[in-house]
Amino acid sequence: MNTLDKELFSAVETALLRFTTAGSVDDGKSTLIGRLLVDTKGVFEDQLDAAMGVEDKKGAKGAHLALLTDGLQAEREQGITIDVAYRYFATPKRKFIIADTPGHEQYTRNMVTGASTAHLAIILIDARKGVLTQSRRHAYISRLLGIPHIVVAINKMDLVDYSETVFKQIRQDFTDFYTNLGLIGGELTFIPMSALEGDMVVTRGTQLPWYQGQTLLEKLETAPVTGKINARDFRFPVQYVSRPQTEELHDFRGYMGRIESGSVKVGDHVTVLPSGLTSHIKEIVTFDGSLQRAFAPMSVTLTLTDERDISRGDMITHSNNLPRVEKELSAMLCWMHETPLTPGKKYLIKHASTTIKAMVTSLDERVDINSLEHIAAPIELKMNEIGRVSLKLLKPIACDAYANNRATGGFIVIDDFTNMTVGAGMIQ
Amino acid sequence: MTTSTLTHLQTLEAEAIHIMREVVAEFRNPVMLYSVGKDSSVMLHLARKAFHPGPLPFSLLHVDTGFKFREMYEFRDWITKEVGAKLIVYRNEEAIKQGAHPLKLGVARCCGALKTKALLDALEAGGFDAAMGGARRDEERSRAKERIFSFRDEFGQWDPKSQRPELWDLYNCRMHEGESIRVFPISNWTEMDIWQYIRQENIPIVPLYYAKERMMVKRGAMLIPADDAGNLKPGEVPEPVMCRYRTLGCSPCTGAVYSSANSIEEIVAESAIATRSERETRIIDHGSNSMEDKKKEGYF
Numbered sequence: 171m172n173t174l175d176k177e178l179f180s181a182v183e184t185a186l187l188r189f190t191t192a193g194s195v196d197d198g199k200s201t202l203i204g205r206l207l208v209d210t211k212g213v214f215e216d217q218l219d220a221a222m223g224v225e226d227k228k229g230a231k232g233a234h235l236a237l238l239t240d241g242l243q244a245e246r247e248q249g250i251t252i253d254v255a256y257r258y259f260a261t262p263k264r265k266f267i268i269a270d271t272p273g274h275e276q277y278t279r280n281m282v283t284g285a286s287t288a289h290l291a292i293i294l295i296d297a298r299k300g301v302l303t304q305s306r307r308h309a310y311i312s313r314l315l316g317i318p319h320i321v322v323a324i325n326k327m328d329l330v331d332y333s334e335t336v337f338k339q340i341r342q343d344f345t346d347f348y349t350n351l352g353l354i355g356g357e358l359t360f361i362p363m364s365a366l367e368g369d370m371v372v373t374r375g376t377q378l379p380w381y382q383g384q385t386l387l388e389k390l391e392t393a394p395v396t397g398k399i400n401a402r403d404f405r406f407p408v409q410y411v412s413r414p415q416t417e418e419l420h421d422f423r424g425y426m427g428r429i430e431s432g433s434v435k436v437g438d439h440v441t442v443l444p445s446g447l448t449s450h451i452k453e454i455v456t457f458d459g460s461l462q463r464a465f466a467p468m469s470v471t472l473t474l475t476d477e478r479d480i481s482r483g484d485m486i487t488h489s490n491n492l493p494r495v496e497k498e499l500s501a502m503l504c505w506m507h508e509t510p511l512t513p514g515k516k517y518l519i520k521h522a523s524t525t526i527k528a529m530v531t532s533l534d535e536r537v538d539i540n541s542l543e544h545i546a547a548p549i550e551l552k553m554n555e556i557g558r559v560s561l562k563l564l565k566p567i568a569c570d571a572y573a574n575n576r577a578t579g580g581f582i583v584i585d586d587f588t589n590m591t592v593g594a595g596m597i598q
Numbered sequence: 599m600t601t602s603t604l605t606h607l608q609t610l611e612a613e614a615i616h617i618m619r620e621v622v623a624e625f626r627n628p629v630m631l632y633s634v635g636k637d638s639s640v641m642l643h644l645a646r647k648a649f650h651p652g653p654l655p656f657s658l659l660h661v662d663t664g665f666k667f668r669e670m671y672e673f674r675d676w677i678t679k680e681v682g683a684k685l686i687v688y689r690n691e692e693a694i695k696q697g698a699h700p701l702k703l704g705v706a707r708c709c710g711a712l713k714t715k716a717l718l719d720a721l722e723a724g725g726f727d728a729a730m731g732g733a734r735r736d737e738e739r740s741r742a743k744e745r746i747f748s749f750r751d752e753f754g755q756w757d758p759k760s761q762r763p764e765l766w767d768l769y770n771c772r773m774h775e776g777e778s779i780r781v782f783p784i785s786n787w788t789e790m791d792i793w794q795y796i797r798q799e800n801i802p803i804v805p806l807y808y809a810k811e812r813m814m815v816k817r818g819a820m821l822i823p824a825d826d827a828g829n830l831k832p833g834e835v836p837e838p839v840m841c842r843y844r845t846l847g848c849s850p851c852t853g854a855v856y857s858s859a860n861s862i863e864e865i866v867a868e869s870a871i872a873t874r875s876e877r878e879t880r881i882i883d884h885g886s887n888s889m890e891d892k893k894k895e896g897y898f
Contacts, residue, residue: 414652
């Protein structure tokens with residue numbers, strides 16, 4: 171086997187990193203993504219041709235890199251991005267999924283969507299403009315959604331003569347407001363770059379000798395992928411109960427689901443919530459054979475040593491490490507629909523594998539995502555606004571604070587008349 | 599406690615299994631679309647893993663145009679028997695009887711009748727409220743914005759501007775009577791992931807993916823199979839060419855690529871250095887009627 175082959179097959183052992191990109195129309199976000207895709211060969215020649223028009227493929231750079239990522243005809247005609255798009259590329263070290271989200275104010279909901287599954291967020295700043303209102307918005311949303319790593323990409327360095335002074339000033343400004351926000355956690359990394367020229371994106375280039383840190387790609391290849399998942403608390407929402415009732419599996423009763431956080435071993439003492447029934451793990455069943463231990467985010471089937479009445483929506487947890495079981499919740503909510511949220515209205519919420527009726531008992535405050543001021547007791551929450559609400563559920567659910575566990579702290583709000591997804595919530 | 603992480607293939611597999619289980623738990627009458635290609639092979643394998651040790655809790659639906667390769671029909675019948683899956687085959691018999699053919703109707707109209715209409719009719723006939731399919735977001739740029747749970751109105755159409763936001767791994771499965779959802783459990787897989795996974799799991803695929811000397815016609819940059827005289831235009835002369843298929847569709851509309859890769863390892867290596875996307879060999883994606891338009895009408 172030659173070297174290339176070996177590299178390809180060892181690549182099977184690589185991890186997957188999901189990241190989101192936030193930036194406004196002129197920050198060069200599409201150019202940056204185009205640059206990552208082209209320089210890592212994440213885009214094929216015919217896709218390049220289709221995006222650029224064959225005849226001027228070798229012409230101007232920036233506009234064309236950006237065209238690569240504009241998906242829908244409607245967007246190309248209007249020159250805007252209307253929705254979250256997912257892009258894929260790989261290096262021999264890692265596989266990547268980009269959630270490419272537009273950064274205009276009215277698209278907060280798209281940024282929240284893209285951020286919900288990300289390990290890392292790239293916040294783009296135009297070196298000529300420095301930290302803007304929207305940069306705060308992007309930082310706030312990234313932290314609200316619990317993204318562990320934030321990369322501040324100070325782009326268009328070519329337009330400020332690759333000045334180290336400009337870079338340092340922006341780094342200072344961003345760090346100051348980030349600290350002032352009281353945004354806890356999250357690791358900040360600052361990288362100067364020119365997406366158009368390719369400096370510090372995939373290759374170092376020659377224009378930034380004063381910068382000794384990682385290129386963007388090096389950062390993406392080395393940021394830990396474990397931070398998104400809580401490794402401590404075992405949480406297993408039951409998705410589906412398997413009872414094949416065939417001859418050879420007559421008494422089989424398996425609880426199918428995905429380990430959302432933590433890990434589990436055969437023999438562990440477990441409690442099923444909200445009922446509080448207890449048992450032990452008998453077997454961890456998979457198609458490839460039974461396991462002694464399994465961990466998040468594996469999809470497995472659990473059997474218990476006792477016959478218990480367990481159904482979809484229940485959560486299996488370690489008996490010595492229980493989540494909260496609550497009927498009244500306080501949550502941060504991002505509203506996603508044209509019809510505003512009004513207190514007193516009933517909705518459905520989907521949390522883990524449960525869908526349950528809920529009433530918004532009060533709208534406690536709204537966060538102005540530009541000034542980051544908290545406005546007490548607003549009348550309603552409009553599309554793209556973020557606020558804190560109190561909820562009363564029809565029945566108690568097993569949950570954790572979103573800050574401790576993204577998988578068991580997040581929920582979506584569904585309008586039970588239109589069936590639309592109208593909000594995204596994070597339990598406090 | 600030891601820190602544990604999954605490889606990218608294990609992560610993608612766990613996600614797909616989670617999605618399939620969610621579909622079976624939330625919908626009254628789901629079905630899995632099965633088109634015999636490599637992505638369908640992966641989907642079938644994932645479904646078996648998802649519901650092990652039980653049987654598949656849904657049928658496979660093959661929307662057949664009658665123009666698939668002989669090897670595809672043989673493989674389909676063999677594998678479904680092998681794994682004990684229930685297979686439904688649906689064809690738009692009326693259009694087939696009227697002689698629908700891409701060279702006669704044009705590719706867009708032929709696809710419209712034999713694939714889009716047949717799919718919508720098949721879903722209606724079976725009363726299916728959710729159809730799982732093996733489409734991937736990396737295949738074509740309008741697919742990059744498709745949700746994993748893609749809502750369709752009562753006419754089976756897709757409106758890219760009013761898609762439901764999809765957060766975390768929480769999928770909104772609610773619908774009104776008559777509406778339906780298409781679900782894409784392998785949305786986040788790339789062509790390379792598919793090949794690496796087929797290799798890792800030793801998944802059977804149609805032999806057409808492996809290189810062999812085949813009788814072909816060279817049409818522009820494309821290699822068109824010559825085993826059916828109906829595929830040929832006047833003056834075209836078949837010749838033996840060492841080639842294989844990167845994707846499989848209808849024989850008149852699926853081109854082969856020059857290749858000598860006849861093992862899964864060689865295919866993985868070839869895919870890794872490929873500079874052209876796999877959809878390039880599919881005639882449906884070219885021309886004025888884009889994938890975006892087709893999808894709005896209900897094309898898979």
